[in-house]
Amino acid sequence: MLELVDLHVYRGATHVLRGISMTVDEGEVVALIGANGAGKTTTLQTVSGLLRPRTGEVTLRSQGRRIALAAQAPEAIVRLGVVHCPEGRQVFASLSVEENLMIGAYARRQRTGIAADLARVHDLFPILAERRAQRAGSLSGGEQMMLAVGRALMARPRLLLLDEPSLGLAPQMVETIFAVIRDLNRAGVTILLVEQNAAMALELAHRGYVLENGTIALSGPAEALLADEQVKHAYLGIAG
Amino acid sequence: MTQYYVQQLVNGLTLGSLYALVAIGFSMIYGIVRLINFAHGDIAMVGAFSTLGLVAVGAPWPVTILVVLAVGALAGVTIEAVAFRPMRNAPQVTGFIATLAVSVVIQNVGIMVFSGQPRNFLFPDVMRTRVPLGPATVSLTDLVIVGVTVVLMSLLVVIVHRTRLGMAMRATAENLQVARLMGIDINRTIMAAFGLGSALAAVAGLMWGGRFGQIDPLFGFVPGLKAFVASVIGGVGSIGGAVLGGYLLGMAEVLFVGLLPPEYAGYRDALVFTTLILILLVLPNGLLGRGVEDRA
Numbered sequence: 114m115l116e117l118v119d120l121h122v123y124r125g126a127t128h129v130l131r132g133i134s135m136t137v138d139e140g141e142v143v144a145l146i147g148a149n150g151a152g153k154t155t156t157l158q159t160v161s162g163l164l165r166p167r168t169g170e171v172t173l174r175s176q177g178r179r180i181a182l183a184a185q186a187p188e189a190i191v192r193l194g195v196v197h198c199p200e201g202r203q204v205f206a207s208l209s210v211e212e213n214l215m216i217g218a219y220a221r222r223q224r225t226g227i228a229a230d231l232a233r234v235h236d237l238f239p240i241l242a243e244r245r246a247q248r249a250g251s252l253s254g255g256e257q258m259m260l261a262v263g264r265a266l267m268a269r270p271r272l273l274l275l276d277e278p279s280l281g282l283a284p285q286m287v288e289t290i291f292a293v294i295r296d297l298n299r300a301g302v303t304i305l306l307v308e309q310n311a312a313m314a315l316e317l318a319h320r321g322y323v324l325e326n327g328t329i330a331l332s333g334p335a336e337a338l339l340a341d342e343q344v345k346h347a348y349l350g351i352a353g
Numbered sequence: 354m355t356q357y358y359v360q361q362l363v364n365g366l367t368l369g370s371l372y373a374l375v376a377i378g379f380s381m382i383y384g385i386v387r388l389i390n391f392a393h394g395d396i397a398m399v400g401a402f403s404t405l406g407l408v409a410v411g412a413p414w415p416v417t418i419l420v421v422l423a424v425g426a427l428a429g430v431t432i433e434a435v436a437f438r439p440m441r442n443a444p445q446v447t448g449f450i451a452t453l454a455v456s457v458v459i460q461n462v463g464i465m466v467f468s469g470q471p472r473n474f475l476f477p478d479v480m481r482t483r484v485p486l487g488p489a490t491v492s493l494t495d496l497v498i499v500g501v502t503v504v505l506m507s508l509l510v511v512i513v514h515r516t517r518l519g520m521a522m523r524a525t526a527e528n529l530q531v532a533r534l535m536g537i538d539i540n541r542t543i544m545a546a547f548g549l550g551s552a553l554a555a556v557a558g559l560m561w562g563g564r565f566g567q568i569d570p571l572f573g574f575v576p577g578l579k580a581f582v583a584s585v586i587g588g589v590g591s592i593g594g595a596v597l598g599g600y601l602l603g604m605a606e607v608l609f610v611g612l613l614p615p616e617y618a619g620y621r622d623a624l625v626f627t628t629l630i631l632i633l634l635v636l637p638n639g640l641l642g643r644g645v646e647d648r649a
Contacts, residue, residue, distance in 0.1 A: 161534055162533075163530060163533065163534070186533075187533040187534055187536075188533055188536045188537060188538050188539075191534065191535065191536035192536060196534075197534045199530075199531055199534060203528055203531045205523070205524045205527045205528060205531070206527065207523065207527055208520070208523055208524060208527070212520055212523075212524075215517075215520065216520060216521070216524050216532075216535050216537070217535060219517070219521060219535050219536050219537055220535065220536020220537075221536075264535070268535065268536065
């Protein structure tokens with residue numbers, strides 16, 4: 114569904130991604146793990162169009178078409194069903210909970226079905242229905258994460274890019290969020306998951322990539338990565 | 354004596370309305386593109402001269418107001434597209450200098466077209482009618498200015514808080530990157546901020562001309578600067594803050610002139626800028642402003 118080929122991306126003068134290639138197939142959960150500064154967020158931002166690659170290709174295969182994403186603006190990429198849920202939640206704090214969700218649906222050409230999707234998000238996260246008129250900035254961190262995920266769902270993603278959904282959340286809240294991610298995937302949403310919490314990410318994912326200093330150091334089925342001595346040592350906090 | 358205080362109060366509200374209308378645009382534009390648009394006051398001048406033209410061809414006043422709103426919006430959108438959009442990713446200082454340059458260009462085109470001579474600007478005679486207000490009487494001009502301002506502000510509140518475009522504008526002002534990720538076309542929201550803000554400034558120019566009786570191609574700059582001060586006092590980026598700052602400044606200026614001995618009246622501009630410095634020393638984000646973190 115998504116294919117990155119020999120991608121080089123700069124942030125200002127810094128060469129962040131140094132030739133990464135990876136694929137995400139339809140229906141998969143793919144985990145992208147690695148240390149801070151390895152280039153995980155940069156990868157997602159390149160896919161969603163916030164950053165432009167210096168060289169390399171980002172291709173979306175969708176309904177038999179091949180679309181070069183690197184040439185598109187972020188607002189066009191959302192319309193293709195590639196939705197980026199950014200790191201640190203980044204809900205619109207001064208807008209109400211409901212407005213945040215409606216902003217999620219902003220890009221949809223089809224205005225029908227929005228009410229039904231809103232109801233689905235409310236079913237998934239009942240607290241968002243309860244707090245619908247509240248300012249998003251007044252929610253707790255966990256509630257803001259639910260809102261960020263709910264907002265992304267309102268865009269009807271076919272490929273969901275999730276950046277650090279567990280960041281700064283209580284363990285119980287992380288469980289809730291990961292359960293939702295699993296359900297979404299079962300319902301047919303393809304997911305590219307960036308996580309510091311490598312163990313949880315790999316337990317959920319089908320496959321994984323390990324990013325080190327802007328290159329793919331390792332890749333394979335999630336179980337194989339979980340069992341890999343090097344990964345255990347470097348990312349799972351298990352002495353080898 | 355009551356008559357005197359009521360009159361001063363109305364003078365303050367009138368001047369405050371004009372500052373507030375212009376200050377709103379400063380805040381809306383800054384809120385979205387983090388740009389202090391120093392050409393914003395000159396849009397008021399454009400509005401005032403457009404009014405003269407419309408009156409000369411015999412347009413009725415309600416039509417004139419609507420056309421002036423449109424002219425202001427068009428001027429704002431054009432300036433954004435021609436002068437500011439090409440340097441949107443440039444350092445902030447570059448944008449700032451560009452707005453000063455646009456201001457100089459607008460003023461000089463004004464001088465070339467209309468000459469630098471002040472021109473009389475007259476509202477219809479009926480506007481000089483005295484209207485009883487409690488124990489005093491005030492001029493219809495002042496009531497109309499305050500009334501039109503309230504109507505325009507209410508419309509703006511509806512647009513910003515009750516429409517899809519307004520929601521997109523608020524989201525863009527808060528977080529431009531994430532707004533793009535949600536599919537918001539930021540060129541459109543930026544255009545909307547310039548269009549709406551400039552429309553209000555143009556009508557403020559129309560009313561400024563009618564209230565003070567004379568206009569020239571440079572007259573927009575100083576009120577524009579004061580409206581900028583008003584928006585900073587209120588907390589730049591906040592529309593409510595701009596309104597509050599505008600009225601506070603208008604009131605303060607009028608009270609200063611009205612209550613102190615006449616020989617101090619010439620210092621009113623000094624007062625305005627001293628107030629700005631004092632408020633910023635105590636409240637760096639203004640009265641209603643939240644801390645704005647710089648976007649990388």
